[in-house]
Amino acid sequence: MTARCSACSPRSAYRRGTPGIGRPCRYFDSLLGNRECNCGCGKSISRGDFLPGHDQRAIHERIARIGTVKDFITWFDQTWKPGEVA
Numbered sequence: 001m002t003a004r005c006s007a008c009s010p011r012s013a014y015r016r017g018t019p020g021i022g023r024p025c026r027y028f029d030s031l032l033g034n035r036e037c038n039c040g041c042g043k044s045i046s047r048g049d050f051l052p053g054h055d056q057r058a059i060h061e062r063i064a065r066i067g068t069v070k071d072f073i074t075w076f077d078q079t080w081k082p083g084e085v086a
Contacts, residue, residue: 036042038049039058045051050058066072 035045037045037051037054039051039054039061041051041054041057043051049055063069063072066075
């Protein structure tokens, strides 16, 4: 992941009273944030747990393993015990 110095961003320059003028900044490869999407696609993410739309992809792949949406709901209701923390 390539990171940018927050002190050099145009937004911080605007806060300092010099809109649109930022200091030159350096980019560097950060070891932080090199994570993969939790849907299992293997793509890199910089924030959150999923790429946009991939949470729905993961849910529907798991529903398909059970069968239909109705089959999934029936299975879930029989498996999950009320009061159980997810």
